[in-house]
Each structure stands twice: as structure tokens, then as C-alpha cells.
Amino acid sequence: MWVWMEMIWGGLIIDGEAGTMLYNMRRKQKRREIFERVEIGEIVPTGQGIGELADGRKAFVWGALPGETVEARLTKVKKSYAEGVASEIIEASPRRVEPRDECYMATSPWQIMDYDYELAAKAEIVRKAFRLQNVEVEKPEVVTDFNEWHYRNKMEYSLYWDNDIFSGRGGISLAQHARGSHRKVPIGQSSIERSEIFAEASRIIDELNARGEEARRYQALIMRCNQGGEVSGGLLENGKPHPVLAELRDTILDREYSYSPNGFFQINLPVYEMALLAIREALAGWDGRMVDMYSGVGTIGLSVANGREVTLVESNAAAAREASRNSEGMANARVVLAKSEEALEYITGDVCATLDPPRAGLDARVVARILEVLPPRVVYLSCNPITQARDVAMLLSAYKIALVKAFNFFPKTPHVENLVVLERE
Ligand code: SAH
Numbered sequence: 001m002w003v004w005m006e007m008i009w010g011g012l013i014i015d016g017e018a019g020t021m022l023y024n025m026r027r028k029q030k031r032r033e034i035f036e037r038v039e040i041g042e043i044v045p046t047g048q049g050i051g052e053l054a055d056g057r058k059a060f061v062w063g064a065l066p067g068e069t070v071e072a073r074l075t076k077v078k079k080s081y082a083e084g085v086a087s088e089i090i091e092a093s094p095r096r097v098e099p100r101d102e103c104y105m106a107t108s109p110w111q112i113m114d115y116d117y118e119l120a121a122k123a124e125i126v127r128k129a130f131r132l133q134n135v136e137v138e139k140p141e142v143v144t145d146f147n148e149w150h151y152r153n154k155m156e157y158s159l160y161w162d163n164d165i166f167s168g169r170g171g172i173s174l175a176q177h178a179r180g181s182h183r184k185v186p187i188g189q190s191s192i193e194r195s196e197i198f199a200e201a202s203r204i205i206d207e208l209n210a211r212g213e214e215a216r217r218y219q220a221l222i223m224r225c226n227q228g229g230e231v232s233g234g235l236l237e238n239g240k241p242h243p244v245l246a247e248l249r250d251t252i253l254d255r256e257y258s259y260s261p262n263g264f265f266q267i268n269l270p271v272y273e274m275a276l277l278a279i280r281e282a283l284a285g286w287d288g289r290m291v292d293m294y295s296g297v298g299t300i301g302l303s304v305a306n307g308r309e310v311t312l313v314e315s316n317a318a319a320a321r322e323a324s325r326n327s328e329g330m331a332n333a334r335v336v337l338a339k340s341e342e343a344l345e346y347i348t349g350d351v352c353a354t355l356d357p358p359r360a361g362l363d364a365r366v367v368a369r370i371l372e373v374l375p376p377r378v379v380y381l382s383c384n385p386i387t388q389a390r391d392v393a394m395l396l397s398a399y400k401i402a403l404v405k406a407f408n409f410f411p412k413t414p415h416v417e418n419l420v421v422l423e424r425e
Contacts, residue, residue, distance in 0.1 A: 034074045035087060040064045045125045045386060047109060047414025053082055061086055062109050062179055065093040075180030085180055100149070103187040106176035108412035111191075115148055119408065122416040126406050129385035133393035137404050142416070143278075144408040145270045151411060152193040154224045154267050157201055160186040161215035171209040174201055174221070192412055197223040200231045224261035226250045227269055232261045252276070253303045257326050263319050264296050268409040272299075275381060275407045275419060279354060280304045282379050282403060282421040289351045291375075293340040293366065298323035300354050300381070302333060311346050315339040341365040352377040361387025367394050374398055378422040383409075385418045392420055400425050 038059050040049035049064035057077075063086035064070045072084035085105065089096070099111035110118055123139040130137045160175035175184040190198055201223050216238070222245070223233035232246040245261040252269060253276055259265040266272040276299070283290070283304060292301030295312035296319050302310070309332045314320040320337040327333035336343055340355075341363035347353055353375045355362065361384065370378060371394070378399065382388035385406075392401070399422035407417040 034077065035071050036074060036082075036084070037090065038064070038070055038072045038084075040066055040068045040070065042066050043121050043124070043414075045129055045414070048083070049086075057082055059084060063105060063112060064089075065096055065113060067091075067093045068096070083180060100191045101187070101189055103176055103185055103190060104412075105179050106185055106187075107190055108192045109179065110414055111412045115146075115411070118411065119144060122406055122408065122414075125414070125416055126385045126404065126418050129389040130392070130404075132386070133389045135389060135393050135396065135401075137401065140404045140406045140418070142406040142408055143271065143274050144411070145274065147270065148411045149191045150194050151268050151271075153197070153226065153269065154222075154261070154265070155190075155193040155197050155201070157187075157221040157223070158184050159205075159215040159218050159221065160184045162186065172205055172213065172215045174205055193223075194225050194229070196225045196229045196231050197233075200225075200233070204235070222261055224248060224265075234261075252299055255303060255326075257297055257299055257302075257322075259297050259322055260318060263316070263322070266299065266409070271407050271409050271417075275409075275417065276300065276303045278403075278405055278419055279379050279381070280306070282419075283352055283377065286352050286377060288376075290354065291346045291351045292354045292356075293343075293347075294355060294357045295319075295323055295335075296356070298326045298333075298335070300356055302327055302330065304354070305330070305333065308332065310334075311336060311351075313338055313340050313343045313346060339363075344369040347373060347375060349373045349375060351375055352379070354379045354381070356381045357387075359384040359387065362391045367391055370395060371398055374424055376424050377402075380420045380422065382418050382420070383415065385416060388418055388420065392422070395422055398425055399423060 036053050038051035038061055040051045042050060043066060044050050048060040048062050051059050053059050058081040061072045061084045069091040070086040071088040071090060073087040074082050074084040076083040095113050095117040097114050104111040119142045122142050127137055127139050158175040158177060160173050162170055173186040175186050178185045201221055219236040219238050221235050225231040226248045227250055232248050234243050234245050236242055247258050247260055249256055249258045253273055289309040290305060291311045293313045295301050295314045298312050301312045312323050312335045314323055317337060320335050323335045347369050380388060402423045403421040405419045409417045
């Protein structure tokens with residue numbers, strides 16, 4: 001009934017903008033939103049500001065900085081805590097800056113702070129992650145190339161369907177998922193991905209609209225580009241197998257790698273190269289063999305092997321195949337298609353191990369194997385300091401920390417890449 005009346009008002013009587021207002025009003029009523037005033041104490045490792053609700057419950061609020069008082073729209077209320085998004089900044093931090101993108105909350109919620117503050121906050125996140133495991137580390141250096149915008153070489157977009165009735169626009173537009181809900185928000189501009197990607201994605205959307213297509217047919221649009229600005233990618237259709245996308249090639253520290261736009265590949269290559277140089281340095285003076293666990297297409301092991309014998313262990317068949325191709329011509333490299341926890345025999349007392357696991361961190365069997373055979377050096381790169389700290393805390397029974405260094409692969413987001421080098425005690 002409501003919908004019907006709105007369709008008549010929105011479509012026939014009231015113009016587009018007022019139609020949108022009505023539509024939003026209905027959404028608000030339906031969701032019965034709760035707003036609360038929160039004073040923010042600090043930033044938590046997941047990226048939100050934390051404060052307290054009137055009843056003493058902890059509140060994790062996106063878009064809010066330490067020292068700020070905000071009004072938060074609560075998106076989740078649990079017994080012991082709540083989550084929300086700042087809807088109004090009542091008292092702003094001096095470190096707050098105007099976000100560039102309307103859609104920043106969906107793609108890069110840290111657009112709201114100045115860059116020095118971001119770097120300092122990331123060092124603090126690393127230190128806190130280790131403190132949670134009772135491991136005290138100095139605030140690490142956070143390495144950056146100071147390229148804060150248009151750094152991502154990959155983006156996955158949703159498609160948003162505007163049925164024309166309320167806004168008068170109509171058709172498909174690029175979208176992202178709103179934080180704290182399953183809603184999609186259309187995006188008109190986005191400043192974290194390389195501009196070649198956004199331009200090509202927009203061109204594909206224009207084409208779909210010219211053909212009169214509807215968004216519901218598609219699950220996502222994946223776009224990737226290499227350092228030279230060559231773009232590859234495509235639409236993923238609902239209920240259809242993923243298309244084979246044209247491979248891309250990139251040079252990392254003078255070696256060429258090929259990879260698929262669908263598979264895992266580092267998204268900020270200039271800063272990744274800085275991390276590889278640090279790994280190279282950590283292995284300097286070691287003449288023995290190496291094993292690269294969670295190797296992906298081989299970028300760590302092959303870049304830092306430097307003539308040493310290296311074994312790459314990777315569980316994804318497509319990535320392992322690429323790794324084999326990428327290691328052609330390197331007689332000392334071999335690729336093992338296996339889960340790290342099922343390829344423990346490659347971790348021995350006379351290899352140095354590089355580890356770069358997904359967010360979940362190391363399998364407990366990998367940690368146990370390291371503690372059993374004691375490789376002389378363990379180099380652990382991680383995109384999640386929380387699980388990394390958990391694993392490192394266990395390894396400290398036989399190792400000491402020789403280096404902690406963070407890398408800002410993901411400006412304007414709370415994500416931080418952290419490198420830890422362990423040496424045998
Ligand atoms: N070092 C690579 C890839 C890191 S991402 C790079 O920098 O490009 C983590 C990789 O671990 C992915 O390629 C993923 O396919 C792989 N992986 C995930 N679980 C694994 C497991 N249990 N054993 C081995 N590899 C795994």
C-alpha cells in the first residue's frame with residue numbers, strides 16, 4: 001500500500017528529488033533508527049572510534065576520531081556493545097579533514113583524518129595488537145611512498161539499479177556496499193583506485209545502460225590494472241561460472257610476473273616493493289635454502305631468492321600454476337601445490353622461512369612445526385597484525401624479534417601490513 005502510494009506520488013505528482021526524500025523517509029521509519037551521543041576515546045584496530053553509550057555499553061563508531069563527540073546512528077546493538085556510524089560531528093578533532101568521496105565510508109573510511117595522523121594511528125594499531133598478546137614492541141615505523149590517492153590496482157564494484165521512479169535518473173550505476181548494512185550505495189566518484197580502473201568501469205556501465213540491461217543479472221564488476229595502466233576485468237554474472245579474464249603482467253623489483261585479475265595479487269606495488277627490499281635485507285648474509293609459504297604467484301620468494309634455492313608453497317591451483325610460470329628460467333625455484341599445514345616437511349632447521357598468510361594467520365600446525373625444527377630466521381609479512389601477534393607470541397618461546405616494520409599498502413583505510421623478522425634465540 002505504502003509503496004503504491006509512493007509510486008504514484010514519486011512517479012506522477014512529485015518531482016524526482018522530493019520523491020527521493022519521501023523514499024528516504026519511509027526507509028528511516030521502517031528501520032526505526034537509534035541515535036546516541038558518544039564521546040570517542042581512541043581508535044580500535046578494526047578502524048572505528050570507541051566510546052560509551054549512556055548505559056555504559058561500549059560503542060564502536062565508524063567515522064569518528066579520538067577526542068570527538070559525535071552523534072552515532074547505531075547499526076547493531078548487542079548485550080555488551082554496539083556498533084554505529086557517525087551521523088553528526090558535534091565536536092571535531094583538529095586532525096579531521098574533509099573526505100574526498102561521497103562514498104568514502106564504504107570504500108575507505110579513514111578519508112576523514114590527515115595523513116600523518118593515519119600513519120601514527122597504524123603504528124599504534126600494531127603496538128596494541130602485540131600488547132594484547134603481552135608482547136611489548138616499540139611503535140614501528142610505518143613506511144609509505146606518500147601516494148595517498150588512486151593507489152589501488154584492483155576494485156570490485158557492485159551494480160546499483162535505480163528504477164527511475166524516485167530520482168529520475170534511472171539505469172545502472174557503479175556501487176559499493178554501505179558499511180554496517182547490506183544496502184548498496186551508488187558511487188559517482190572514487191579516489192582510492194587507479195583512475196584507469198574507474199574510467200573503464202564507468203565505460204562498461206554506460207554500455208550496459210545503452211543496451212537497456214538491468215543490474216540484477218550481475219553479481220559484481222571486477223577491474224584490475226597494471227603499473228602501466230593496462231586494464232583487465234569483467235562482469236561476474238549471477239549463477240554463471242566466472243569468466244576467464246585476460247592476464248596482466250607487472251614488473252616487481254626487475255622480475256616480471258603474470259597474474260589473473262580474479263586471483264590474489266598485491267594491490268599497491270610501489271609500497272610492496274619497499275616491503276620486499278626490507279625482506280631482502282632481513283635475509284642478507286643467509287646462504288642456505290628458503291621456503292616461501294602462502295606464496296601466491298611467487299612474488300616474495302622469487303624476488304628475494306637472489307640465487308638461493310627456494311620452495312614456493314601455495315594452496316590455490318591457479319596461483320601455483322602462475323608461480324610455476326613466473327619461476328621459469330630460475331633453476332633453483334620449485335613450486336609445491338599444497339596447503340602450508342600439509343607441506344610441513346619443507347620447513348626444516350636449515351631453511352629460512354618467509355610467511356605471508358591470509359588474514360586468519362598461520363595454521364597452528366605451521367607454528368608447531370617451526371618450533372620443532374627451528375629455522376634460523378622467520379620472516380612474517382601479515383595483513384592482519386592481530387593474528388600475526390598471536391602467532392609471533394607463540395614463536396617467542398624460541399625466537400627473538402629482530403625487526404617490526406609496518407607498510408602503508410592501504411591509505412585511507414584502517415588496514416596495515418606488518419613485517420616481523422624473527423631470529424633464533
Ligand atoms: N605472498 C603472496 C600471496 C599472499 S596472499 C603475494 O604477496 O602475492 C596469501 C596466499 O596464501 C594466497 O595466494 C592464498 O591462495 C594462499 N593460501 C591461503 N591458505 C593457504 C594455505 N593453507 N596454505 C598455503 N597457501 C594458502
